[in-house]
Amino acid sequence: MKTWQFPVTTFLWLLLNKRMGPKIYFAGSIRGGRQDVDLYYKIIEELKSKYGTVLTEFVGDKRITATGSPPKEYGSDKDIHDNDVSMLEECKYVVAEVTQTSLGVGYELGRAMAMGKSILCLFRPDGEKKLSAMIRGAENGTTFVVKDYKDVTEALSILQEYFATRE
16 A cells, blocks of 8 residues: 655745735735724734735835835845735735726736736725726626625625635
8 A cells, every 4th residue: 555755844834824824915005095004914824814925915004105216125125016916816816906996906907807816896985985887897707706895894794704615
């Protein structure tokens, strides 16, 4: 009888990958405005605790401001771009909070679509504020989902519903 022998590193990788769940890229406004950073933090914490590994926890970091450059450990604009694209390639899911207008989030969503990622966009309507037609119009109900919500509790319920229908 033949037994399977895995190197310890392979075994640990398999164990950690199974325990940590799928990789999730969370997108939220940084240079477009940080008004929702507290909300981002709560969504990221929920994603981490229930649905997988969040590759972009820094989006919920209050130290990063729209006008002040990010902490030096994030590098130049080129470094940030390249690192973010690399994380997009690595992830299985993209969850984007799209209430705060952000060119960067729109760019990330376009790249994620081109990569065939499963995308959930969360939008909080507020009076005159309307979601871009390029985001709302991309919804197909399966790989690109857009959901409106009123508050953080409803946003977390949407996450539960979304991930319950995924692998």
